[in-house]
Amino acid sequence: MNLHELQKKDLNYIWHPCSQMKDYEEFPPIVVERGEGAYLFDVSGNRYLDAISSWWVNLFGHCNHRINNAVKKQLDQLEHVIFANFSHRPAIELAEKIVEITPAGLNKVFFADNGSSAVEVALKMSFQYHQQTGSCRKKRFIAVSDAYHGETIGALSVGDIDLYSKIYKPLLLDTIKVPGPDCYRCIYGQERQSCQTECFHQMENVIEQKHNEVCAVIIEPMVQAAAGMKMYPAQYLTKLREICSQYNIHLIADEIAVGFGRTGKMFACEHASVSPDIICLSKGLTAGYLPLSLVVVTDNIYNAFYSEYTEQKAFLHSHSYTGNPLACSVALESLNIFKEDNVLERNKSKAEQINKITKNLANKHPYIGEFRQIGMIGALELVEDKVTKQAFAWEKRVGYNICKLALKEGLLLRPLGNVLYFMPPYIIEEKDIERMVTATFKAINNYFGID
Numbered sequence: 001m002n003l004h005e006l007q008k009k010d011l012n013y014i015w016h017p018c019s020q021m022k023d024y025e026e027f028p029p030i031v032v033e034r035g036e037g038a039y040l041f042d043v044s045g046n047r048y049l050d051a052i053s054s055w056w057v058n059l060f061g062h063c064n065h066r067i068n069n070a071v072k073k074q075l076d077q078l079e080h081v082i083f084a085n086f087s088h089r090p091a092i093e094l095a096e097k098i099v100e101i102t103p104a105g106l107n108k109v110f111f112a113d114n115g116s117s118a119v120e121v122a123l124k125m126s127f128q129y130h131q132q133t134g135s136c137r138k139k140r141f142i143a144v145s146d147a148y149h150g151e152t153i154g155a156l157s158v159g160d161i162d163l164y165s166k167i168y169k170p171l172l173l174d175t176i177k178v179p180g181p182d183c184y185r186c187i188y189g190q191e192r193q194s195c196q197t198e199c200f201h202q203m204e205n206v207i208e209q210k211h212n213e214v215c216a217v218i219i220e221p222m223v224q225a226a227a228g229m230k231m232y233p234a235q236y237l238t239k240l241r242e243i244c245s246q247y248n249i250h251l252i253a254d255e256i257a258v259g260f261g262r263t264g265k266m267f268a269c270e271h272a273s274v275s276p277d278i279i280c281l282s283k284g285l286t287a288g289y290l291p292l293s294l295v296v297v298t299d300n301i302y303n304a305f306y307s308e309y310t311e312q313k314a315f316l317h318s319h320s321y322t323g324n325p326l327a328c329s330v331a332l333e334s335l336n337i338f339k340e341d342n343v344l345e346r347n348k349s350k351a352e353q354i355n356k357i358t359k360n361l362a363n364k365h366p367y368i369g370e371f372r373q374i375g376m377i378g379a380l381e382l383v384e385d386k387v388t389k390q391a392f393a394w395e396k397r398v399g400y401n402i403c404k405l406a407l408k409e410g411l412l413l414r415p416l417g418n419v420l421y422f423m424p425p426y427i428i429e430e431k432d433i434e435r436m437v438t439a440t441f442k443a444i445n446n447y448f449g450i451d
Contacts, residue, residue, distance in 0.1 A: 003043050006031045027404060035062025038428045040412065048412040051424050051436045055414075056225070056257050058288030060337055061427040067287055070333035074326050083111065083323040090328035097335050098296060101266055103275035108302040110295040110315075111323040115256035115282035116150025118293035119218070121317055122278045123154050125297065126216040126250045129304045132313050135248065141173065142206065142217040142249075144180025148226035149218060149254050158218050161226060176210060178203045180224070181232035184370050184381060185389055197236045207243050216250035216278070221268035222374060225257040228419035229379035231372050237272035250277040250301070256293070260284035260334075261344055261426065264351065264375030277301060287334040288425075292327035343426055347376055353430060354378050354422060357437045365441070367448055378422040380440070392418050398447070406443040411436060413443075420444075 001009075007028040015021065016029065033043045038061055040048045050058065060067065078088060095109040110125075112118045123141060130138040143149070143158040150156070156165045157173035165172065179202050183190075188198045207214065221237055224230040244251040253276035258268040262284065265271055269279070278301065282293035307313045321327075337343065355373050362371035362380060369383035382398055384390045392398045399415025406413045413420055422436060445451070 003031060006043065030407070037061040037063075038425050038432055046410065048407065048410050049424075049432055049436055049439070050412050051422050051440075052412060052414050053284075053423050053425050054288055054412075055283075056262075056423050057283045057286075058425050059260065059284045059334060060287050061425050062288075064287065064337075064427075066337060067289060067330055067333050070329045071289065071326060074329035078325045080321065080324050080326070084318065088323070088325050088328075090325045090332060091323040094328045094331050094335075097332065098281070098294060101335070102279055102281075102296050103267060103269050105275045105298050106279055106296040107299050108297050110297065110317075111319075112293040112295060113291045113319050113321050113324070113327075114150075114293055115280065116152040116155045117319065118256065118280040118282055118295050119149045119155040119158070119252075119254060120152055121295045122218070122252045122254075122280050123158065123216070124317060125278065125295070125301060125315060126252065128315065129250070129301050130215050132304050137212050138215045138249075140176055140210075140213050140215065142176045142178055142203075142210075142214055144178050144203070144219060144224075146180060146182075146224055146227035146230060147218070147220065148224070149220075150256075176206060176214070178206050180219075181236055182230065183232055184230070184372070192233070195233050195235075197233055197239060200236055200239045203240065204243060207247055207249065211247035211249060214247070214249050216252050217244055218252040218254055220254045221258060222263050222271055223258050223268065223377060225377075226416060228381065228416045229372065229377055229421045231374050231377075231379075234272035237269065237274050241272070241274040241276075244277075252276060252278045252280065254280045256280055256282045258377075261338070261347060262375055262377055262423065264344070264347065266338075266344065285334070286327050286330045287337075289330045290324065290327035291321070292324065292331060347426055350426075350428065350430075350433060351375055353433050354437065357434060358422075361437065361441050365444070366450075367444070376423065376426065379416075380420045380444075382418040382420065382444075394418075402443050402447045405446050406439060409439040409442055411439040411443070413440065 010029050011024055031043045032040050034041050038050055040050055098109055099107055112121050141158050145160050147160045149158050153171055156168055157175050159165055160177055181199050183192050241251055253269050255267055259281050277298050279296045286292045305313050305315050358378055359371050362368045367382055368380050369386050369389050370381045372379050384392050399418050399420055403413045403415050
């Protein structure tokens with residue numbers, strides 16, 4: 001079957017995620033045949049450098065031999081088993097390792113199968129905890145502006161990006177939204193280097209006024225990813241941890257996108273040296289291979305559910321594929337690679353290379369307002385006017401059109417509105433980092449007609 005036939009069948013039968021399918025009439029899907037390392041190869045033999053780790057999940061390259069072998073080995077032993085009243089070695093070993101590496105105090109691991117589900121689990125746990133510990137008035141959640149936590153109803157309720165949630169608002173929970181940090185367009189006129197998180201007073205005021213009705217605050221530590229890789233100081237998290245502890249409010253850290261080394265630390269909370277009450281993990285957990293998510297909680301939360309059956313305090317949330325052995329085996333091997341290959345340390349030089357090359361080109365570009373970076377996440381914010389920081393109108397689809405041009409350069413990017421970002425696999429080589437950055441700027445310049 002040739003490319004045209006495959007694309008025709010795809011569009012006859014498949015509804016792609018996060019897409020306006022009418023776009024596919026003019027820009028049909030690229031049909032990928034195989035992957036190797038940081039590259040994807042389509043059925044026509046074209047190769048694409050995967051600069052976004054295929055939606056932020058792929059840590060150690062496509063078709064990584066070590067992870068492939070771990071899957072094959074597990075496949076010959078056990079593919080899946082019910083996780084209620086049964087268990088298996090991969091899940092047990094994974095839970096033990098996760099408790100060892102997550103921030104202190106997170107000792108119990110609940111399994112789910114994707115990021116949005118992990119957020120749903122966290123919200124339900126927090127709500128039920130307060131109902132079972134005498135804080136029955138605590139029924140609401142706080143989230144910050146431009147938050148993104150997934151696309152199930154509960155997860156959308158604590159998000160704040162209208163593109164995803166506006167039409168569903170009649171279905172959503174009554175969440176308290178607080179203006180969050182926006183360092184590029186700081187309303188206090190502060191620079192990143194001197195910021196004292198003056199913006200936190202808005203969160204502080206809301207919590208002081210409404211703490212009696214608040215179960216938890218949920219936040220993406222250090223980086224609001226889907227908001228355009230908005231990065232903020234660690235001090236904001238430090239202050240948030242302190243006030244949540246003061247008012248018996250759970251701090252839920254959504255590390256689905258930023259965990260497992262993306263920010264330069266194993267977990268983004270480590271930048272602020274804080275431990276949340278609940279941490280949600282997914283994406284990089286299985287290095288881009290299989291769906292799996294974890295919700296890791298404190299003993300205090302766990303103990304609120306631990307009682308005689310007749311008290312009916314159990315957490316009755318389940319997924320058919322909870323604790324899937326294949327996915328757990330992949331996660332275990334991924335953690336082995338982190339440790340044995342000293343990945344976090346090796347990533348430092350790669351992050352520095354990305355920074356050096358990109359910043360040099362970004363600073364003098366007329367349509368790039370800011371290049372921001374933390375660890376292995378870099379973001380270019382495209383603006384119409386650098387002085388006023390005026391954004392391009394969303395209808396122009398500037399980022400989208402640049403990404404289409406990047407594909408012609410053999411580079412897979414995906415825009416977040418007017419923001420282009422780098423989130424490559426950790427196995428990316430120096431020559432490919434240079435290629436990633438230069439191809440991006442070539443696409444940007446082609447779009448704006450700059451020689």
